[in-house]
Amino acid sequence: MKSIKVGLLGIGNVGSGTFNVLQRNQEEIRRRAGRGIEIAMVAARNTARAIELTGAACPVVSDPYLVVDHPDIDIVVEVIGGYELARELVLRAIANGKHVVTANKALLAVHGNEIFAAAQEKGVMVAFEAAVAGGIPIIKALREGLTANRIEWIAGIINGTTNFILSEMRDKGLDFGVVLKQAQELGYAEADPTFDIEGVDAAHKATIMSAIAFGIPVQFDKAYVEGISSLSAVDIRYAEQLGYRIKLLGITKRAMVDGVEGIELRVHPTLIPSKRLIANVEGAMNAVLVQGDAIGATLYYGKGAGAEPTASAVIADLVDITRLATADPEHRVPHLAFQPNAMTDIQILPMSDITTSYYLRMHVSDQPGVLADLTRILADAGISIDAMLQKEPAEGETRTDIIMLTHQAQEKKVNAAIAKMEALPTVLGSVTRIRLENLS
Amino acid sequence: MKSIKVGLLGIGNVGSGTFNVLQRNQEEIRRRAGRGIEIAMVAARNTARAIELTGAACPVVSDPYLVVDHPDIDIVVEVIGGYELARELVLRAIANGKHVVTANKALLAVHGNEIFAAAQEKGVMVAFEAAVAGGIPIIKALREGLTANRIEWIAGIINGTTNFILSEMRDKGLDFGVVLKQAQELGYAEADPTFDIEGVDAAHKATIMSAIAFGIPVQFDKAYVEGISSLSAVDIRYAEQLGYRIKLLGITKRAMVDGVEGIELRVHPTLIPSKRLIANVEGAMNAVLVQGDAIGATLYYGKGAGAEPTASAVIADLVDITRLATADPEHRVPHLAFQPNAMTDIQILPMSDITTSYYLRMHVSDQPGVLADLTRILADAGISIDAMLQKEPAEGETRTDIIMLTHQAQEKKVNAAIAKMEALPTVLGSVTRIRLENLS
DSSP states (O other): OOOEEEEEEOOSHHHHHHHHHHHHTHHHHHHHHSSOEEEEEEEOSSHHHHHHHHTTSSOEESOHHHHHTOTTOSEEEEOSOSSHHHHHHHHHHHHTTOEEEEOOHHHHHHHHHHHHHHHHHHTOOEEOGGGSSTTSOHHHIIIIITTTSOEEEEEEEOOHHHHHHHHHHHHHOOOHHHHHHHHHHHTSSOSSOHHHHTTHHHHHHHHHHHHHHHTOOOOGGGOEEOOSTTOOHHHHHHHHHTTEEEEEEEEEEEEEETTEEEEEEEEEEEEEETTSGGGGOOTTEEEEEEEETTTEEEEEEEEOSSHHHHHHHHHHHHHHHHHHTTSOGGGSOOTTSSOGGGOOOOEEOOGGGOEEEEEEEEEEEOOTTHHHHHHHHHHHTTOOEEEEEEOOOOTTOOEEEEEEEEOSEEHHHHHHHHHHHHHSTTBOSOOEEEEEOOOO | OOOEEEEEEOOSHHHHHHHHHHHHTHHHHHHHHSSOEEEEEEEOSSHHHHHHHHTTSSOEESOHHHHHTOTTOSEEEEOSOSSHHHHHHHHHHHHTTOEEEEOOHHHHHHHHHHHHHHHHHHTOOEEOGGGSSTTSOHHHIIIIITTTSOEEEEEEEOOHHHHHHHHHHHHHOOOHHHHHHHHHHHTSSOSSOHHHHTTHHHHHHHHHHHHHHHTOOOOGGGOEEOOSTTOOHHHHHHHHHTTEEEEEEEEEEEEEETTEEEEEEEEEEEEEETTSGGGGOOTTEEEEEEEETTTEEEEEEEEOSSHHHHHHHHHHHHHHHHHHTTSOGGGSOOTTSSOGGGOOOOEEOOGGGOEEEEEEEEEEEOOTTHHHHHHHHHHHTTOOEEEEEEOOOOTTOOEEEEEEEEOSEEHHHHHHHHHHHHHSTTBOSOOEEEEEOOOO
C-alpha cells in the first residue's frame, strides 16, 4: 500500500523531533500502521537549516501555503505555533480536504470550535494529542479509553516549566525569582516565560481537556488563570509542614450551584496532600488525574514537553489518521469526544461560584483576641476550619503567621471573609489565599 | 442509527458491572459513540439471578451457544473466565462473524494466537482492554498511543491482590500468611488465591503486554513466574532500610545476549527505589510503567480490578468496535499492535540469560573472614556490589544477616555465585535472592 504523505509546517523543536523519530523508527511504525508514513514536504522560515536537518530527504519550501495546497499531501502537521498564521494554514488545509495534526494548544483553546466545525464539514480529522501533556496519550484516554464513564473531574500538572520551578523552590527553599532564572539557564523556561509562569499554557490545555471531558465547546475566555509568580517560599514551607505540596494544577470539574449544573475550569497554585501520587510528580514531568464514575481515579504520567516526547504524540496521531482515513467519517472519534450534534451547553462557572478548600495565611500582631476575631469571621460566613498552624513570634518580634486550612467553601464567601479579616487592625497586610484540593 | 446489539456471556462481577454502567451512562455513551449500545441477550448459569440483575430488560438464556449463534448479536462480550468453554465460545462467535470483547487474560495469554488468527481470517475484532490492569487504558496506550516508539521495556504492578498484601506487609510489618488471611476476609484475595499470589495472573497480563510491545506472539509458556508466597517480612524491612520497596512486577524488556536480540518476560518480587512513583502505588491499585525511545517513561495508574473499573474497559472496547465496525478491516488496530504479517520471531530468553540487579541476604556466623569470602566469590564471578548492610548480631547471638545489592549481572552467574556462597561453612541455610530493578 502506498505511503501516507505528510506535509510539515515548521521544523523547530517538535518538527525536527517528528522528522527524526519517523526516520529512526520507520520500520517499527510501518509494521504497526500497515503502511509507510513519509514526510513529503517541509515548510520552514529558515530553509537552509531545514535542508540541513532533513538531509535534503524531501522538498523544503519557505511558503507554507505550498504545503497546504499541494495535491499530494494527505496530512498536514502544524508545529509552527502561534495563532493567526497557524489558524489560516490549518483552515486552508482543511478546505483542501487534508487531515491535520497539530501540537498547538493555544490555537485549539482559542479557535478550536471554528477549526473542528470546518473539519467536520469537510469530513477530515484534526488530531491534537500533542497539544496536551506532550507525549502522554491523555487525549486518547479521555476520548476513547474512558468512554464508559461520566467524567467527574480532571486535575493535571500540565506545565513542566512551573512544575520544575515549584519542585526546586520546595527542594531548595529558594524564592521564585531565583529559581526562574536557573530554569531559564537550564532551558526549562523560555526567555519570556509569561505564558508558562502565569498559567496561560496550562489553561489552554485545561480548556481542551474540559471540552472533551464534558462535551462542551472550547472556551478559553471563560477559564480562570492564575500563575505561580506571586507564590512565596514561605507558603510552600508551611504547606509542607501541614502535609501538603503546592502544584500548579489545571482543574476542570462538574459542580452544582443553586441546583444548576456548571463546569469549573481553573488554573492556579493548589495545595494537595503530599501522600497523593500526583503530589510526587517532580521536575518538568506532567501528570493528569482523571476521576470517572465507573473507573474511579486514573493517572497518566510522563514528559509533557520536549522534541521527541511531543513527536511521539504527533506520530501517534499520524498513525491513527492513517488507520482511519479510509473509514466512514461518521465512525471516527469525534474531535471533542462527543458527537457534534450531542454537545451540551452547560455553562462554565465564574470563579466566585466555585467551591474548594483554602489555605489562608494571615500575618498578625501577636496580641490577645486575634485568633478569636479571625475564627469568628469564618464561623459567621459558615466556613469551617480543618487545620491550623500558629507560629510563635521570632525572638524580639511581635508579629507572627497564622495559617488555616478550611473545609470546602464557595469562593465568594471566602473572599468576603478575607476582606473582613484584612479590615481588622491586628491583621497586617493582605491575607494570602491558596486553594486546596484533596483529590480523593 | 440503530443500536449495536451485544450478547453478554456471564453476568458475574464484571458482567453485571458492564450491564449497570451501560444502563446508567447510556446517554453519555450514545453521545460519544453516535449510536446506542444495548445488551440484547445474556447467557448465565444462574438464569434466575441474571433475570433479577437485568430486571428482565433482555432475554436471559442458560445456553451460551444461543448467544454466540444468534443472528441479531453484533458483539459478544465474554466474561465467564476460564479456558476451555471460553475458547470454544469465542471461536464460535468469531466463526459466526461477530466481534468479541473479552476480559479473559488467561484465555488470551494461552490461546491468543489461535483466537487472533481466527479473527483476522474472518475480518472481525477481538478487543481485550479489560484483560490487563482493569480499567486503565494500557492496551490502548501501547497499541495506539505509543505507536511512534520503539518500546524498550514495561514494568507493571498488574495484580491488585499481591500489591495489597505487600503494602500491608510493609505498613504493618506482618508476615505473608497473616496478611493473606486478612485479604481473603476483605475480599481482596480469593478463597483459592494461587493464581494471584503465585504470579500466574500477573504473568498472563505481562505475556499480553509483551506481545503487543514487541510484535511477538503470546507465549505464556515461556514466561518466568515467581509469586510472593515465600517472601519474608524481614526482607521487606531490609529493603526499606536500603531505600527500596518490594513489589510484584510483571516485566518485559528487550535484551541482547551474546549479540542476539531477545525478550525478557518475567514476573517476580522486585526491589525498586522507594522514590520512584511506581514504588508508591499502594493497596490494590495497579500501575504500568512503559519506556519508549521517543517518549521516555510514561506511567498509567488506576484500579486494576473490580466490577465497574473492569466494565469501564469492556465498554470502551464496545465503543471502539462500534466506531470501527464499518471500517475496512485492514485499517483497524492490529490485535497484537503489529500487522499480522509483520510480527517478529525474537525469542523469549530463558531466565538464566536475563540480566538484572540483585538483593542477596546471607545468614552467617559472625566470625572473621566471612565477608571476605563472600565478596571474593562475587568478585571472581565479575559481579560488583552496589550497597551492603551488615547487622550487628542481636545480644547473645553469634549469627547475623549480611545484605548485598549487586550491580547488573546475568542470572546464571548470580546463581552460580550463590551456590558457592551456600557451600561456605559460615553461610547458614540458603541465600535469599530477590531481583532489583532501578527503572530509570
